Amino acid sequence: MRIISSPLQGYTDSAWRVAHAVIFGGVDNYVAPFVRVERGEVRRRELLDINPERNPGIDLTPQILAAPPAEVEMMLSAVNELGYRHVSVNLGCPHPPLTRRHRGAGMLPFPDEVEQLFTTLAGHPEMTYSVKMRLGLDNELQWRAIMPLLPIIKPTDVTVHFRTATQQYRGEALREMLPEVAGEIRYPLIYNGDVTTVDEIRQITEAVPSLSGVMIGRGLVANPAMIAPERATAENYRDFHSRLYDAYSQRLTGGDHQLLTKLQSLWEYLLPNADRRARKAIRKATNLDKYHHAIENLFDTL
Numbered sequence: 692m693r694i695i696s697s698p699l700q701g702y703t704d705s706a707w708r709v710a711h712a713v714i715f716g717g718v719d720n721y722v723a724p725f726v727r728v729e730r731g732e733v734r735r736r737e738l739l740d741i742n743p744e745r746n747p748g749i750d751l752t753p754q755i756l757a758a759p760p761a762e763v764e765m766m767l768s769a770v771n772e773l774g775y776r777h778v779s780v781n782l783g784c785p786h787p788p789l790t791r792r793h794r795g796a797g798m799l800p801f802p803d804e805v806e807q808l809f810t811t812l813a814g815h816p817e818m819t820y821s822v823k824m825r826l827g828l829d830n831e832l833q834w835r836a837i838m839p840l841l842p843i844i845k846p847t848d849v850t851v852h853f854r855t856a857t858q859q860y861r862g863e864a865l866r867e868m869l870p871e872v873a874g875e876i877r878y879p880l881i882y883n884g885d886v887t888t889v890d891e892i893r894q895i896t897e898a899v900p901s902l903s904g905v906m907i908g909r910g911l912v913a914n915p916a917m918i919a920p921e922r923a924t925a926e927n928y929r930d931f932h933s934r935l936y937d938a939y940s941q942r943l944t945g946g947d948h949q950l951l952t953k954l955q956s957l958w959e960y961l962l963p964n965a966d967r968r969a970r971k972a973i974r975k976a977t978n979l980d981k982y983h984h985a986i987e988n989l990f991d992t993l
């Protein structure tokens with residue numbers, strides 16, 4: 692059973708991934724947030740984040756956003772140049788400005804476009820692919836029309852986030868549909884959606900023994916020690932935080948305010964059950980001094 696760290700744009704960046712792997716671990720593979728083409732070129736910041744130099748010691752899969760062939764070619768050649776021969780294809784992003792233009796999950800209701808996408812990908816025999824998709828854009832049965840197209844790229848695995856894009860990240864994942872998808876798919880299946888404990892992983896895999904892995908996003912950002920609970924110590928959290936702090940203070944060039952905002956955003960998910968007053972003080976900190984004071988208070992309560 693493989694444990695995969697799910698991409699969360701803005702959260703599971705290279706700093707997070709490397710710190711996570713060193714301190715907590717338990718993850719077999721990290722999928723990076725997608726790269727995409729904007730104004731005629733692949734976004735440089737996103738390419739920098741998947742540069743192998745920024746991802747030492749981890750098994751990393753870069754991800755590209757499902758898009759028309761010309762853009763796909765650009766993204767493939769950019770990741771190829773960085774040395775990657777395996778790519779995750781994102782057919783799940785629910786962001787309306789992208790889905791409206793048939794990118795990400797926006798392509799799911801259009802099997803002919805997915806076929807074109809897969810045919811473009813198959814034109815690169817040096818590459819292998821995994822797919823990350825939702826059940827559908829606005830209907831939880833749209834995945835069915837994608838299944839017969841998978842042989843075009845013969846994916847190494849297919850991760851399904853058991854929501855429609857219309858659901859965004861709200862409500863509950865439609866876990867009850869897992870046996871149906873597992874029964875139809877002819878490639879290794881990875882479950883994704885709302886996994887927050889090792890017990891849940893056990894339940895899901897017992898229910899569907901053919902499952903090849905579980906992908907975990909917000910659960911792992913909230914509780915980085917989920918897979919290795921013995922590592923959930925105050926000392927490890929301090930170390931984890933200071934690695935992120937160091938990486939962000941080197942990489943962000945927008946001054947203290949930008950750094951503060953970035954660090955505060957981490958706490959939107961991290962350790963949700965930690966001391967409430969300390970968490971609130973972190974959120975409300977108006978400068979880095981106050982922020983440091985607040986996180987020290989929080990670590991002291993762990």
Ligand SMILES: Cc1cc2nc3c(=O)[nH]c(=O)nc-3n(C[C@H](O)[C@H](O)[C@H](O)COP(=O)(O)O)c2cc1C
Nearest residue numbers: 697698699700724725823852884885886907908909
């Ligand atoms: C803020 C945020 C950013 C995300 N960015 C990506 C992304 O770049 N690529 C992707 O495939 N999924 C992305 N996702 C979806 C997650 O990878 C995952 O499929 C989803 O959160 C459900 O899994 P979870 O309940 O374990 O978090 C993102 C989700 C969130 C909340």
